[in-house]
């Protein structure tokens with residue numbers, strides 16, 4: 599059985615007197631790319647600082663390649679951390695910064711030929727402009743500095759690489775480039791194990807082998823991206839991934855208007871619909887014209903789809919997709935939903951009233 603590259607066991611970390619990471623356990627294999635997604639203040643940076651050894655845990659342990667390093671000083675751990683805010687030496691050029699990063703690797707001595715080889719490798723991998731090498735950090739843009747800071751983290755070739763919001767302050771096209779570079783690096787044979795923290799669910803879906811959704815210092819759900827996206831265990835997890843966020847409806851209120859739906863939601867064993875939510879991903883929704891014979895005939899369960907009439911609120915052409923907002927037309931149920939449609943399906947000539955259809959297989963029910 600392959601050994602774990604990084605293992606966190608019931609890790610708890612404090613900031614002052616406040617415990618901000620609680621009972622956090624995670625096991626990652628060599629080369630595995632883990633993205634921790636959470637909102638601001640959920641404890642993501644603290645978690646990385648705990649793994650790096652910058653904060654001692656109040657309970658639990660950190661093991662790297664099978665060795666318990668909980669008591670080991672940060673500089674002796676084979677871990678590199680890209681901080682949320684740049685930590686570049688202001689008086690050094692980019693080239694000096696990168697060379698020092700290689701030379702400072704714990705327990706390793708590198709010949710100048712090896713250092714040069716690493717410099718060429720990282721410059722090519724992250725497409726660093728050769729003109730940056732002689733410049734100091736304050737002469738680079740925020741995005742360029744971020745890329746150099748990432749290079750400084752990766753050039754050490756650590757066993758574990760911790761990335762705190764690596765795309766912060768980087769423009770859209772540079773972000774896309776960096777996402778590609780990180781995906782390439784992580785699929786290379788001797789890739790480090792990555793723990794990348796972000797509040798951006800799309801970034802997580804793009805890169806992760808494993809996603810951890812955290813909130814208030816604890817893990818809400820861990821798993822493969824597609825599994826978490828399709829089978830979220832809570833509203834908070836569903837909202838953390840996907841953009842625009844998925845629609846959330848009060849199930850009990852929906853069933854007042856469509857009792858049939860309760861019969862087909864096989865995922866619920868006890869049929870107690872109190873305080874449950876119905877989750878509908880924006881891309882699972884289809885819209886079509888109301889049938890000629892009227893609204894009543896259109897409503898209910900038909901051909902494996904939940905159908906109900908809606909009135910359009912807004913249609914916005916996003917280029918590759920059409921964003922449509924609409925409101926249910928049940929009397930006292932005034933929820934607004936969002937759908938992301940392909941331009942062809944949205945171009946159907948429907949008026950302000952139309953039929954919303956969602957495959958039953960795409961509906962999810964969660965308890966909180």
Ligand SMILES: Nc1ncnc2c1ncn2[C@@H]1O[C@H](COP(=O)(O)OP(=O)(O)OP(=O)(O)O)[C@@H](O)[C@H]1O
Nearest residue numbers: 613614618636637638639640641642643644645797
């Ligand atoms: N140095 C510190 N001293 C005291 N409290 C801190 C310190 N750093 C962070 N905290 C608190 O710990 C909690 C977790 O902060 P942390 O920075 O780990 O969250 P985060 O998920 O990384 O947030 P963000 O996405 O905004 O960076 C927050 O309530 C924060 O106020």
